[in-house]
Amino acid sequence: MLQKRKATPEPALPEKLDSSLNNLVGYMMRRVQMKITQDLSNSLEEHDIRPVQFTALTIIDQSPGLMQADLAKALAIEPPQAVLMVNKLEARSLAMRVRSNPDKRSYGLFLSKAGEQLLKKLREVAMQSDINATAALTSDEREVLLTLLNKLYIEQ
Amino acid sequence: MLQKRKATPEPALPEKLDSSLNNLVGYMMRRVQMKITQDLSNSLEEHDIRPVQFTALTIIDQSPGLMQADLAKALAIEPPQAVLMVNKLEARSLAMRVRSNPDKRSYGLFLSKAGEQLLKKLREVAMQSDINATAALTSDEREVLLTLLNKLYIEQ
DNA sequence: TATTGTTATACTCTATAACTATA
DNA sequence: TATAGTTATAGAGTATAACAATA
Numbered sequence: 472m473l474q475k476r477k478a479t480p481e482p483a484l485p486e487k488l489d490s491s492l493n494n495l496v497g498y499m500m501r502r503v504q505m506k507i508t509q510d511l512s513n514s515l516e517e518h519d520i521r522p523v524q525f526t527a528l529t530i531i532d533q534s535p536g537l538m539q540a541d542l543a544k545a546l547a548i549e550p551p552q553a554v555l556m557v558n559k560l561e562a563r564s565l566a567m568r569v570r571s572n573p574d575k576r577s578y579g580l581f582l583s584k585a586g587e588q589l590l591k592k593l594r595e596v597a598m599q600s601d602i603n604a605t606a607a608l609t610s611d612e613r614e615v616l617l618t619l620l621n622k623l624y625i626e627q
Numbered sequence: 628m629l630q631k632r633k634a635t636p637e638p639a640l641p642e643k644l645d646s647s648l649n650n651l652v653g654y655m656m657r658r659v660q661m662k663i664t665q666d667l668s669n670s671l672e673e674h675d676i677r678p679v680q681f682t683a684l685t686i687i688d689q690s691p692g693l694m695q696a697d698l699a700k701a702l703a704i705e706p707p708q709a710v711l712m713v714n715k716l717e718a719r720s721l722a723m724r725v726r727s728n729p730d731k732r733s734y735g736l737f738l739s740k741a742g743e744q745l746l747k748k749l750r751e752v753a754m755q756s757d758i759n760a761t762a763a764l765t766s767d768e769r770e771v772l773l774t775l776l777n778k779l780y781i782e783q
Numbered sequence: 784t785a786t787t788g789t790t791a792t793a794c795t796c797t798a799t800a801a802c803t804a805t806a
Numbered sequence: 807t808a809t810a811g812t813t814a815t816a817g818a819g820t821a822t823a824a825c826a827a828t829a
Contacts (some may be wrong), residue, residue, distance in 0.1 A: 491750065492685055495757045496769065497663035497678075499776035504660050505703065506779075507653035522653075529648055540810065547661065549798060554812060576805045576810040594647065601651045607782030612775055613652065619764060619772045620655035623662075626763030696787065705821060710789060732787040732828045 507604040514600035518593060523548075525597060527556055528582065528590045531566055536579035538572075565589060663760040670756035674749060679704075681753060683712055684738065684746045687722055692735035694728075721745060 492498045511522050520528075523546065530545050531537065537545075543553035557580065560566035565586035568578035582590065605613050648654045667678050676684075679702065686701045687693065693701075699709035713736065716722035721742035724734035738746065761769050 491689070492682060493777055493780070494773065495753060496761050496772060496776065497660065497667050497757050498682065499773065499780055500656055500660040500663065502703070503776055503779045504653065504656040507656065511653050526648060526654065533647070538810075547658075548796095550811070551799085551813080552797070574806070574810080576803095578811080597651060601653050605652050605779060607778050608775060612778075615771065616652060616775045617650065617655065619768055619775075620652065620659055621649055622763050622768075623659045623761060624649070624655055694787075704819095706788070707790080707822085708820070730787080730829070734788080 507601065510604040511597060511600045514596050515593065518589065518596070520589075520593060524556065524560065525590075525593050527560065528565065528586060528593065531580050532582050532587065532590055535581050536569075536571075538577045539568075539580065540577070542580060560586070663757065666760040667753060667756045670752050671749065674745065674752070676745075676749060680712065680716065681746075681749050683716065684721065684742060684749065687736050688738050688743065688746055691737050692725075692727075694733045695724075695736065696733070698736060716742070 508522060511525075515522065515525060527542060527546060530542060534541070534545075539553045539557060540550060542557070543550045546553070546556075548556070557566065557568065561568065564583055566580060566582050569581055571579050602613075605616070608616065664678060667681075671678065671681060683698060683702060686698060690697070690701075695709045695713060696706060698713070699706045702709070702712075704712070713722065713724065717724065720739055722736060722738050725737055727735050758769075761772070764772065
């Protein structure tokens with residue numbers, strides 16, 4: 472069961488208060504990102520999936536057989552968190568550990584059929600949620616934003 | 628004393644793994660925002676100030692006399708968290724509660740002289756950190772990004 | 784009765800140290 | 807000895823319920 476989450480509150484006193492803060496990319500991005508993530512979280516709730524779990528499923532799908540250490544790195548979480556994450560996915564039969572590598576300390580991670588099918592649905596849900604949450608932008612503006620974010624993400 | 632924080636890890640296996648995730652504004656924004664916030668956090672560390680405390684100081688400075696409830700709303704935190712936040716600022720003599728309103732349940736929040744002086748310095752630090760963290764963008768691109776973020780922030 | 788601020792509490796998230804089994 | 811995974815644990819962060827003082 473997912474825990475209850477507060478909806479992101481509307482910006483309070485925005486014009487006056489943020490006159491210096493809204494020139495900071497980090498501050499503005501945090502506020503916007505909270506709203507978008509809340510939206511995604513709500514959209515995924517009916518499937519009992521958290522945003523980070525959706526990301527994990529996507530990564531496993533795109534690199535089947537990867538090790539937990541790789542998953543942790545890709546998710547920017549610590550190995551112990553990856554253990555709990557994979558435990559949950561495995562408990563729901565969405566993914567599985569396969570002890571198949573020459574190095575017997577590590578597992579290969581794979582999605583189950585059910586995992587693949589659920590991910591297919593989740594992808595649509597996530598994309599729809601993301602577009603809804605950025606509806607204030609035109610399609611072109613959204614593309615520009617994604618381009619700028621990719622630039623910031625890739626560099627360094 | 629600020630706790631130790633891990634540096635944001637570099638994007639792992641980016642090209643291959645993110646082919647679907649990097650079309651999601653929410654995902655990309657989260658990853659970028661983590662990096663920017665980490666940068667800010669490091670920059671503020673020598674002043675023993677967290678990003679949210681910097682934001683609180685800025686908001687109090689721009690709306691002197693505001694109530695804790697207003698501060699909580701502007702910070703998107705719950706009132707009990709605002710209590711702890713103001714306690715810390717007051718303990719460091721950066722801000723103070725003044726029981727001056729007609730409504731004697733509430734306080735007015737104000738910065739001390741020391742708070743104002745520190746904030747002045749923090750503003751420079753924060754702006755420099757923000758620009759450093761977005762150095763992958765040209766000045767024009769950064770302006771476009773801020774415009775798009777403001778659009779997303781204000782709408783709804 | 785409702786609201787401001789507060790206290791107490793619990794739950795999530797995250798980080799680290801220490802253990803195991805392999806290498 | 808070094809590494810992959812795991813366990814245990816502790817620390818932040820955050821949410822809610824309940825209370826006191828005031829409206």
